[in-house]
Amino acid sequence: MTGFINVYKPRGLTSHQVVHRIRHLTGIRAVGHMGTLDPEADGVLPIAVGRATKLIEFVQSTPKTYEADVVLGVMTHSLDVDGRPVGRSGPPWPSADHIRSVTGWLTGHRWQVPPQVSALKVGGQRAYARVRQQAATWPAPRRVDIHAIHVDRVTDAGWTFRAVVGSGTYIRALVRDWGILLGQAVHIGRLTRQSVGLFDRAHSWTLEDLTRLGSEWRMALAPASEYLAIPRLPVSEPMAVAIRHGVIGAWPDVSSYQGPVALMHGPEVVAVIQGPPWRYRKVLGGPDEEITP
Numbered sequence: 001m002t003g004f005i006n007v008y009k010p011r012g013l014t015s016h017q018v019v020h021r022i023r024h025l026t027g028i029r030a031v032g033h034m035g036t037l038d039p040e041a042d043g044v045l046p047i048a049v050g051r052a053t054k055l056i057e058f059v060q061s062t063p064k065t066y067e068a069d070v071v072l073g074v075m076t077h078s079l080d081v082d083g084r085p086v087g088r089s090g091p092p093w094p095s096a097d098h099i100r101s102v103t104g105w106l107t108g109h110r111w112q113v114p115p116q117v118s119a120l121k122v123g124g125q126r127a128y129a130r131v132r133q134q135a136a137t138w139p140a141p142r143r144v145d146i147h148a149i150h151v152d153r154v155t156d157a158g159w160t161f162r163a164v165v166g167s168g169t170y171i172r173a174l175v176r177d178w179g180i181l182l183g184q185a186v187h188i189g190r191l192t193r194q195s196v197g198l199f200d201r202a203h204s205w206t207l208e209d210l211t212r213l214g215s216e217w218r219m220a221l222a223p224a225s226e227y228l229a230i231p232r233l234p235v236s237e238p239m240a241v242a243i244r245h246g247v248i249g250a251w252p253d254v255s256s257y258q259g260p261v262a263l264m265h266g267p268e269v270v271a272v273i274q275g276p277p278w279r280y281r282k283v284l285g286g287p288d289e290e291i292t293p
Contacts, residue, residue, distance in 0.1 A: 001028065002050030002284075003221040004059070008204035009037050009045040018207070022047050025210055025217055034061055034196060035167070036119060040082050043193030044204055051269075051284040052224040058260055058272060058282075060197035060229035063147055063164045066171050068191045070158045070178070075185035077131070078117035079172035089185040096154040102181040103149040106174060110146065114139040115172045144169040158189065198227050223267050230260045230272070240265040244285030254278060 009018050015036045023031045032053040034046040043066075048056050072093055076083025114120055116137045118127045130137040145166030153160045163171060172188055179186030194201050205220045213219055225232065235243065235251055242250035243263055251263055251273065260274045260281055272282040 001026070001218060001221060002052045003048075003223050004052055004199070004227055005047045005049060005210070005217075005220050006199045006204045006222070007045045007047050007210070008201065008206045009042055010207065011040055011042045014039045015045055018045055019047065021207060022049065022210075032056060034059065034199075035064070037193055038080070038172075038191065040080055041191040041193060043191075044196050044199050044201055045193075046196055046199045046227075048224075049221060054282045054284055055224050055228070055262075055269060055272070058230050058262065059224070059227045062145075062166050062197055064167070064169070064196050065194040066163050066165070066191060067160070067194055068163070068171055068175065069160050069189040070175050070186050071189040072156070072158045072184055072186055074187060075176070075179065076187045079115050079176050080188045080191070083117065083187065087185040089183070091156075093156050094182045094184060096151065096159075098182065099154055099159055099178075100151050102178065103151070105181055106178060107146045107149055109143060111141045112144045112170065112173050112177070113141045114170050115176070118170065142168060146174065149174075158186070162194075197229075224269055225262070225264060225267055228262055228269070230262055231257055232262045232264050233257070235263045235265055235270060237265065239263075240270045243271045244283065246280065246283055248280075249278070251278075 005022065007018060015033045019031050019033055023029060026049060028050055030050050030053050032048045034056055037043060037045050073089055074085050075087035077086045116127055117131050118139065120127050120139050122130055122137050122139055127137050127139055146169060147164040150162045151159055152162065171191055175186055175188050210217055210220060233252060239250055254261060260272050262269050263271045263273060269284055271280060271284060273279065274281045
């Protein structure tokens with residue numbers, strides 16, 4: 001079996017722990033997730049099962065939408081509610097108009113410094129591990145896309161907002177920068193990922209849902225072809241056999257295409273080729289690897 005499960009991750013679990021649970025549920029070793037979600041966050045975590053793990057880079061994974069609560073008056077070392085306080089501020093608190101007015105400085109294609117507590121590597125070591133060792137940790141700035149920010153509710157305690165962003169954007173860092181623009185110490189109190197590309201919360205499955213399905217977990221499995229962000233080209237059965245054996249040129253005319261193309265036999269992705277010059281990027285032949293009971 002191969003495809004994607006749109007999992008709704010609960011708070012308190014790492015993305016890797018969710019992958020482990022899906023491996024146990026399905027009996028398939030080849031399982032991976034599309035984009036880490038912080039342990040203290042909940043929300044959409046697309047999971048690739050079987051040969052679909054080879055297709056993650058070709059799946060539409062943006063934009064991503066988040067909903068978050070910002071807490072005023074305290075900044076923590078991790079920029080979330082689980083961190084230790086490292087800064088404080090007080091009244092007068094910013095007005096709703098002031099909070100909304102600075103969002104123009106936060107949106108667009110911009111540089112962002114990732115949080116010090118993150119899974120990024122700094123000097124060959126995970127940043128969060130360096131922080132635990134009290135080592136100086138400064139992740140390198142990187143370019144991110146923040147498409148839109150909408151402030152929903154404002155109180156003296158903080159505000160709630162929704163953001164539409166591209167890959168690699170840290171919402172914790174976005175909130176940190178927002179607080180700096182306002183002259184306030186802030187951190188995230190709640191963070192929920194509402195969607196990742198075509199995967200949305202409304203069509204997600206909780207771990208409890210999947211556990212109840214038991215051996216019928218395949219009901220939650222969607223074909224990988226539904227989420228591809230690249231062109232698809234049908235191939236015949238003889239072509240599919242040749243492609244699975246890695247025969248170069250065993251596909252229809254691709255002269256009108258450029259970049260990666262998925263070769264499809266029915267609903268199944270047989271391979272991904274890329275060109276010109278045309279070559280194989282991924283070949284998805286062979287059975288899924290099973291876990292021995």
